[in-house]
Amino acid sequence: MKVLSALAMVVLGSGLFFACSKNDEQPDTTPAVIVKLTKSNWKINSITRPKLGSPAGDSVISKACTSDDLIQVSIQGTYVFSDSTSKCDSTVFPYSKGSWKYDLTKDSLQLTTATTPAKNYKWKVLTLNDSVMKVQYIDSTVLTDKFTKTISFKH
Template sequence: MKKQNLLALAIISLSSILLLLACNTPDPAPLPEKIQKLIQTNWKINEITVPKKTGSGDSSILLSCMNDDLTLFGSNGVFELQDGTLKCDSTNFYYSKGYWGYDLNNDSVQLAVITPASKYISWKVLTLNDSVLKVTYIDSLVPANKITKTISFKK
């Protein structure tokens, strides 16, 4: 009788172990395509424009020292604007790092700036594909002088 109980217990234990080994944890859901495109690229600033005060069209405010700057969106939710070899003191980007998220409902990149000061910025995405990221946002560094800026990045 004891041998039968031990054999039954061994079979149950072995079956349980095999059953647990057969169960795999499900793969995490894949990231939405837009987020994948955003984090797979080191985005280089191609152009920054503001509306002209007179006439139609936009005026470029891209400084030559920004031509080699990169914007990185990490898969860990951290973003960083990195100066290239040419450094400039610019008010075009008065922030350099923080946390980011993608609002799929509003098609916008949400930035929570931590350096140099805490601030929230929302970039409305106009274009996002394998080689181009184009966003627009309201720059309110000086609340009385809000400016709509458009930034184009390339791969």
């Protein structure tokens, strides 16, 4: 009888232990696109714009100094653009850090600079997978010469 009572106490005690244990883990509801975007740094692979006289073609306009530039997009909502060891003219990317948000309905990454005054940039995301990100935006740094740029990044 003592063995049966001891066994009942063990079963009852372990049932109470598991019933009272806390399950702090919440399911991760972060959209897959955000996980891919923030997973690691993105290195510039190329920058292009439509070829003059042949808009269906692209002209590569990346400079050698951009080949080691990185953008790090953090899950906390900030980004840092690093002009790595090969320094470029700051007009290539007139922003280096700030905040971001992702518009899931329009597949666009919206960057807001930490400069004063803050500037907003909207990148249309054409491709985003585990190894490649390709974005397109209208460059309007020279108001009389607005054109579309495409930036390809890789891990």
